Amino acid sequence: MASQQQNSKTIPLKVLVDKNSNKVVFVEATKDFVETIFSFLSLPLATIVRLLATATNNNSDQQHQQSESSPFLGNIKNLYQSVQNINSNDIWSSPACKQMLLRPRNPCESLLKELFLNIDDTESSIEYFVCSTCYKFTTFENLNCTCGNPPNKKPRNLDSESQGNNNQNGVFLRESGAMFLVSDKLKIFPSSKVNSLMMLVESGCSDFTQLEEVTHNIGKQEILNLLKYTLTSHEPLTNTILVSSSKIIDDPPNQYESAVRVMPSPSDSSKMNIKVVQSKSQNKIITIEDNGDFVDFIFSFLTMPLGSIVKLLGANSFAGSGCVGNLYKSVENLDPTSVLLNPGIVPQFGCPNQPLNIPHVQPPPTTYYYGTGTPKLEWDHYYDGYRTIEVTVEGGVISKSKGSIYNAKTLIALDPRPLNSSEEGVVGFLKRTTFYGVGGNLEVKPLSANFCLSYLKELSLPIDDLEVKVIPIGETEALMFLGAFLTSKLP
Numbered sequence: 001m002a003s004q005q006q007n008s009k010t011i012p013l014k015v016l017v018d019k020n021s022n023k024v025v026f027v028e029a030t031k032d033f034v035e036t037i038f039s040f041l042s043l044p045l046a047t048i049v050r051l052l053a054t055a056t057n058n059n060s061d062q063q064h065q066q067s068e069s070s071p072f073l074g075n076i077k078n079l080y081q082s083v084q085n086i087n088s089n090d091i092w093s094s095p096a097c098k099q100m101l102l103r104p105r106n107p108c109e110s111l112l113k114e115l116f117l118n119i120d121d122t123e124s125s126i127e128y129f130v131c132s133t134c135y136k137f138t139t140f141e142n143l144n145c146t147c148g149n150p151p152n153k154k155p156r157n158l159d160s161e162s163q164g165n166n167n168q169n170g171v172f173l174r175e176s177g178a179m180f181l182v183s184d185k186l187k188i189f190p191s192s193k194v195n196s197l198m199m200l201v202e203s204g205c206s207d208f209t210q211l212e213e214v215t216h217n218i219g220k221q222e223i224l225n226l227l228k229y230t231l232t233s234h235e236p237l238t239n240t241i242l243v244s245s246s247k248i249i250d251d252p253p254n255q256y257e258s259a260v261r262v263m264p265s266p267s268d269s270s271k272m273n274i275k276v277v278q279s280k281s282q283n284k285i286i287t288i289e290d291n292g293d294f295v296d297f298i299f300s301f302l303t304m305p306l307g308s309i310v311k312l313l314g315a316n317s318f319a320g321s322g323c324v325g326n327l328y329k330s331v332e333n334l335d336p337t338s339v340l341l342n343p344g345i346v347p348q349f350g351c352p353n354q355p356l357n358i359p360h361v362q363p364p365p366t367t368y369y370y371g372t373g374t375p376k377l378e379w380d381h382y383y384d385g386y387r388t389i390e391v392t393v394e395g396g397v398i399s400k401s402k403g404s405i406y407n408a409k410t411l412i413a414l415d416p417r418p419l420n421s422s423e424e425g426v427v428g429f430l431k432r433t434t435f436y437g438v439g440g441n442l443e444v445k446p447l448s449a450n451f452c453l454s455y456l457k458e459l460s461l462p463i464d465d466l467e468v469k470v471i472p473i474g475e476t477e478a479l480m481f482l483g484a485f486l487t488s489k490l491p
């Protein structure tokens with residue numbers, strides 16, 4: 001299996017350790033390592049939550065504390081769980097919507113397959129459902145084919161088994177043969193004597209006799225830890241390689257505001273209105289009432305890749321320790337045209353009324369083929385020659401390569417989202433009939449009088465302390481909201 005192959009792969013690192021402070025000064029590595037950590041920027045937020053949840057950790061207590069004290073990870077986990085907990089079909093506009101939010105596709109998925117070590121397993125773990133009458137397919141469960149029947153086949157994906165080729169050309173890096181230096185704070189430079197000296201000086205190391213070079217082979221689990229620490233710590237390499245604990249630097253409040261590029265909203269018509277219930281005495285938002293547009297917008301954070309979010313908010317303002325910003329700037333310095341600087345959202349995975357300026361990527365069109373089995377050359381005694389026979393596979397097989405399937409049929413993709421009957425285009429993730437309450441910790445629930453009452457009881461706030469306001473949300477407000485979501489503890 002591809003994932004097992006990825007799990008056992010390691011990348012050698014030369015680690016320069018300051019024994020005095022027990023910290024990593026920098027590591028020297030090939031493109032394989034640098035490209036894998038660059039790929040963090042391609043990950044949609046839901047993928048980050050999912051990958052970190054599966055990461056086994058040796059020092060679970062410490063890691064647990066760290067993710068809890070990081071507003072960024074805490075908030076996206078809450079959002080993910082909120083989506084996970086909504087089961088009612090009265091809320092989702094199609095059964096596929098929940099899956100889209102929890103398992104968004106990576107906008108760079110075809111590039112990631114070329115990486116030596118790819119941590120995003122979304123595509124290889126995707127299941128395909130095929131209607132063998134119409135030759136239509138979908139990756140979403142419970143979605144009916146256009147003929148009205150549910151897809152009847154669950155073919156084996158032949159492509160996921162050949163994942164992870166050792167490509168000599170760089171995927172995200174042009175200087176593929178070179179070595180790179182990666183600082184503890186994830187600043188990355190081509191390896192040179194001058195750059196290593198610069199990093200030594202920057203690290204504050206005063207006693208060069210205390211430096212020690214060690215080799216370390218880093219594997220997928222540790223890379224996942226590195227992803228976690230990149231989002232939560234100011235010394236992710238030290239945390240990952242030396243497994244030392246470090247305190248998280250708390251973000252100064254409202255840090256994002258100064259760097260958020262405030263742009264005028266193109267038109268007032270693109271604004272959505274939300275009704276907010278506020279506590280006058282505590283000056284904080286208790287709950288938000290919305291027709292679905294705003295909740296769609298918040299939910300769509302899960303499908304946004306990290307790189308596009310850093311692009312929107314600015315590398316200096318990004319949540320946490322600044323390491324994500326450093327990573328972003330390193331990509332920019334090494335390749336200003338890199339796709340990772342704004343990977344965008346895979347078509348169909350965004351929210352239709354997106355107030356933010358995130359592009360929808362157009363990946364190269366992929367054709368999938370389906371068949372009932374794979375071809376095999378067999379000696380035929382009767383004809384005295386080879387002929388191709390079919391090795392049937394239960395459920396059939398699916399692949400992007402026509403040649404790997406016996407009697408391959410071209411498949412057409414089903415659109416997971418229902419069309420909007422009254423207007424042009426598709427509806428969002430949620431139905432437009434209900435109102436939704438967004439709690440202070442971004443819990444989204446269908447709004448009912450019952451929910452409101454129990455919530456108010458929980459907060460034990462007097463009724464006369466509450467006031468209701470209508471707030472229009474345009475691009476500026478949406479950016480501020482996203483910034484606040486990533487950097488502060490809510491509410």
Ligand SMILES: [Zn+2]
Pocket residue numbers: 131132133134135136145146147148149
């Ligand atoms: Zn069909």
